[in-house]
Amino acid sequence: MENVINPAYLTPEKIEELKNSFATAKPCKHLVLPNFLTEELATSLFENFPKIDSLNVKRKSINEDKSEDYHFDRFHPDFSRLKSVVSSPEMYQFMETITGIEGLRTTDDALGSGVHQGKNGSYVDVHIDVNYNPAENLWRRINLLIYLNKNWRPEYGGDLELWNKAMTTCEAKVPCDFNRAVIFLTDENAPHGYSKITVPEGETRKSFYTYYFTEVGEGFNYSDSRFISRPDDPAMKKVATGIKEPVKITAKRILNKLGVKSLDFQDKNKKK
Secondary structure: OOOOEOHHHOOHHHHHHHHHHHHHOOOOOEEEEOOOEOHHHHHHHHHOOOOHHHOOEEEEEOOEEEEEEOOHHHOOHHHHHHHHHHOOHHHHHHHHHHHOOOOOEOOOOOOOEEEEEEOOOOEEEEEEOOOEEOOOOEEEEEEEEEEOOOOOOHHHOOOEEEEOOOOOOEEEEEOOOOOEEEEEEOOOOOOEEEOOOOOOOOOOEEEEEEEEEEEOOOOOOOOOOEEOOOOOOOHHHHHHHHHHHHHHHHHHHHHHHOOOOOOOOOEHHHHO
């Protein structure tokens, strides 16, 4: 992991500190890691981040507005370099030690690694992530997000919001500042999202993601992705979300039982 991960995070003493912080964090088990990558690599990723119009997955609905992609052959080579490290045995051991979850691994599909990007007006409402990869039959356990936003101003918004399970309080906000990583558990205790951003022309909210999985085992209970209304959401939006999400989840379960594994109709990569 040399020349990729900031060596300050790789000492035995620091890893033990991170392990303790992760275990006691609220409202969910999580870590916030400033300057996570080496400065050279983080700067290259920022300068060579793919243009938003080139990303083939467009998420746009009443609950989100962002773009993403996971085809690293279309990106600058440094993105593949980072992907290789975050999916390496050394990184698996690092993540396992910090989180206490053994047998972590990534996948090579959209649920493995990729990039997210949002232009002016982008948002992702608070949600619970799906905890299962049906194509690989794996249990999704951990999210790693690395923000790549240089010169990001507080007035732009876009903080990662971590809510309590009851959705009564946003208990933590993490600014999406340059080279800041967030590691958090993927479960019912981790509702998260970000509010609508206001940025000038040419500015976007950029991040790299990796999701870590284990084999399905004891304690696994399938949970689909679902959006959850904030307490201050408009009444009509609460109603629309409350109707849409159960219908979506039921339809996906029926299709899964029929053998349909890929249900991402917003992914233009799968139409080529």
